[in-house]
Amino acid sequence: MRVLLAFLCLSLGSVAIAAEPLHFRDLYGRGGDYSVIAKEKQGQKIRVRGYMAPPLKAQAAFFVLTKRPMSYCPFCESEADWPTDIMLVKTDEMVDVVPYNQPIYVTGQLEIGTQVDPDTGFLSKVRLVHAEFETAQ
Amino acid sequence: MNVNLVAKSVVTAIAASVMGGAMAADVVQKNDQWFKDGQATLQQKLNTPRINGMAKNVILFVGDGNGVTSNTAIRIYKGQKEGGTGEEYVLSYEQFPNLALAKTYNTNAQTPDSAGTASAFLTGVKTKAGVLSISENVDRGDCQAALKNEVTTILELAEQAGKSSGVITTARITHATPAAAYAHSADRNYEDDSALSDDQKAAGCKDIASQAITSNVDVLFGGGRRHFIPKTMKDGEGKSGKRTDGRDLTKEWVGQYKNASYIWNQAGFDALNTEKTGPVLGLFNSSHMEYEADRAKDKGGEPSLAEMTGKAIDILDNNKKGYFLLVESGRIDHAHHEGNAARALEDGSAFADAVQAAMDKTYQEDTLIVVTADHSHTLTMQGYAKRGNPILGLSVGVDGKGHPSDKPNLADDGKPYTTLSYINGPGAVKGERENLANVDVTDLDYIQQALLPMSSESHAGEDVAIYARGPKAWLMEGAVEQNYIFHVMGYAAGLVK
Ligand SMILES: [Zn+2]
Numbered sequence: 001m002r003v004l005l006a007f008l009c010l011s012l013g014s015v016a017i018a019a020e021p022l023h024f025r026d027l028y029g030r031g032g033d034y035s036v037i038a039k040e041k042q043g044q045k046i047r048v049r050g051y052m053a054p055p056l057k058a059q060a061a062f063f064v065l066t067k068r069p070m071s072y073c074p075f076c077e078s079e080a081d082w083p084t085d086i087m088l089v090k091t092d093e094m095v096d097v098v099p100y101n102q103p104i105y106v107t108g109q110l111e112i113g114t115q116v117d118p119d120t121g122f123l124s125k126v127r128l129v130h131a132e133f134e135t136a137q
Numbered sequence: 138m139n140v141n142l143v144a145k146s147v148v149t150a151i152a153a154s155v156m157g158g159a160m161a162a163d164v165v166q167k168n169d170q171w172f173k174d175g176q177a178t179l180q181q182k183l184n185t186p187r188i189n190g191m192a193k194n195v196i197l198f199v200g201d202g203n204g205v206t207s208n209t210a211i212r213i214y215k216g217q218k219e220g221g222t223g224e225e226y227v228l229s230y231e232q233f234p235n236l237a238l239a240k241t242y243n244t245n246a247q248t249p250d251s252a253g254t255a256s257a258f259l260t261g262v263k264t265k266a267g268v269l270s271i272s273e274n275v276d277r278g279d280c281q282a283a284l285k286n287e288v289t290t291i292l293e294l295a296e297q298a299g300k301s302s303g304v305i306t307t308a309r310i311t312h313a314t315p316a317a318a319y320a321h322s323a324d325r326n327y328e329d330d331s332a333l334s335d336d337q338k339a340a341g342c343k344d345i346a347s348q349a350i351t352s353n354v355d356v357l358f359g360g361g362r363r364h365f366i367p368k369t370m371k372d373g374e375g376k377s378g379k380r381t382d383g384r385d386l387t388k389e390w391v392g393q394y395k396n397a398s399y400i401w402n403q404a405g406f407d408a409l410n411t412e413k414t415g416p417v418l419g420l421f422n423s424s425h426m427e428y429e430a431d432r433a434k435d436k437g438g439e440p441s442l443a444e445m446t447g448k449a450i451d452i453l454d455n456n457k458k459g460y461f462l463l464v465e466s467g468r469i470d471h472a473h474h475e476g477n478a479a480r481a482l483e484d485g486s487a488f489a490d491a492v493q494a495a496m497d498k499t500y501q502e503d504t505l506i507v508v509t510a511d512h513s514h515t516l517t518m519q520g521y522a523k524r525g526n527p528i529l530g531l532s533v534g535v536d537g538k539g540h541p542s543d544k545p546n547l548a549d550d551g552k553p554y555t556t557l558s559y560i561n562g563p564g565a566v567k568g569e570r571e572n573l574a575n576v577d578v579t580d581l582d583y584i585q586q587a588l589l590p591m592s593s594e595s596h597a598g599e600d601v602a603i604y605a606r607g608p609k610a611w612l613m614e615g616a617v618e619q620n621y622i623f624h625v626m627g628y629a630a631g632l633v634k
Contacts, residue, residue, distance in 0.1 A: 049582075100592075137569070
């Protein structure tokens with residue numbers, strides 16, 4: 001993580017500052033459809049606060065970003081429900097995994113449209129590509 | 138000796154009240170607004186008569202996980218949303234004349250769960266955590282034993298007395314609190330048949346959803362569609378069911394009762410004719426209904442808790458013999474489990490609105506309304522924030538003269554902190570605490586900081602409040618066992634002798 005952060009500060013610092021901060025939830029409209037904002041910001045660099053869901057596989061250049069930590073209540077739920085409003089974050093480097101409840105800021109290029117990852121079969125509707133992230137300090 | 142003492146103090150009190158006006162000394166603060174308000178409240182309480190008739194109708198409101206701290210935070214939140222400083226705000230049910238504290242423990246648990254607590258206030262006996270309306274001598278999961286140890290619920294008693302009944306929740310209708318009203322189960326997780334083993338099914342154990350449609354309840358509003366339809370079937374919002382027995386309970390419901398209807402979205406809800414409809418099953422989401430804060434984004438559209446409450450009363454009061462209605466705000470609890478105070482407070486505000494809807498549609502002379510929580514959460518309200526400080530915000534105090542400051546209070550680590558936080562939950566992070574100076578802590582998705590790392594914030598074990606209005610409401614007083622709630626409701630409505 002520290003390596004990534006240093007990299008971010010050195011080479012992408014200016015991009016990170018330029019990227020517009022957005023609320024994660026504002027990308028989704030009614031029934032999980034894309035919001036007007038999502039359509040407008042398509043292709044642009046944005047910065048969002050969120051949480052890294054526990055990784056699908058150990059070594060990867062992607063992770064799932066959730067707006068709140070992926071927690072579930074053993075008393076309330078017999079199984080955890082995967083939220084509909086999630087984001088797939090694709091990084092250029094291998095991801096240095098952080099705990100699922102560590103707030104992070106992710107900066108990347110917004111991509112929308114349904115896509116199935118050929119390797120994992122993971123279906124995504126909103127992606128941040130060429131993304132970098134930093135933990136909230 | 139003791140008797141004499143009590144008698145003497147009663148005599149003194151009577152004498153004081155009779156001669157009150159003449160004896161009272163003039164106090165210098167008598168024109169202070171706080172003083173006048175205090176006097177007005179006193180007069181109002183002195184003039185509040187005990188309502189002693191029979192309760193034709195009983196409405197029980199449960200704010201799941203809405204402990205006393207949660208309730209205070211909701212009060213301030215709602216008051217601030219309506220433009221005030223917040224602290225002085227009065228939630229709908231805080232106008233009720235009678236109040237008690239409930240001890241919430243389950244027979245095997247110091248800090249309870251919603252299944253054991255709901256069983257207590259709906260059947261009059263405490264039981265184990267995790268089980269629904271069966272007695273405490275059954276092991277959780279032993280469904281054969283549960284069949285012989287079912288205990289009668291207040292809803293069943295109301296039905297036996299010829300009254301109508303309804304169950305409303307923003308959680309799944311098969312979830313612990315609502316299910317305890319109409320079902321009996323050795324495990325709260327037996328929401329559909331896929332959770333039962335072949336042996337259990339062969340022994341005659343029934344899943345909760347299947348009990349819902351055979352329980353004589355007239356109005357069921359909530360989430361949980363997936364437990365009513367087969368795995369192979371998709372619901373109105375495109376989500377698959379979970380049942381493995383191939384049954385479509387929504388269809389069975391409609392075929393089973395005269396004028397019965399099944400609805401699943403706002404349009405169906407709006408189209409209900411409350412004067413003509415038979416039993417209604419309304420399942421507005423595959424799992425839980427949306428949090429109030431996210432409701433506008435639901436695909437099929439969902440009614441609010443207040444709308445569901447109002448409509449249910451309009452349907453149930455067609456029965457001249459009255460009704461029993463359980464209304465649960467099921468997701469105050471879920472938001473707290475997520476460590477997400479903003480959603481808990483928004484759902485709590487909607488809960489207060491639902492109670493108001495019931496107050497508007499009923500008369501206190503014939504309808505007992507009880508409002509309570511099943512258990513508390515670890516939410517804490519701390520630090521020395523100034524009057525009117527945003528309840529979700531950073532703690533900002535007063536200066537040396539007691540005037541409002543604009544700089545956040547700092548903890549000993551030099552960083553600001555929020556007024557609301559949790560003792561445990563997902564908000565706890567390893568290492569350094571995040572500096573909140575530049576974080577929008579009032580954001581809807583903000584997770585409050587916590588001490589102990591836990592993926593799900595936990596329930597808490599302290600007492601919860603009970604508020605009551607209507608016939609025999611005055612019996613709600615003192616620190617009582619949670620199962621006492623049933624006894625007051627049963628006595629007031631003449632259902633238990
Ligand atoms: Zn809970």
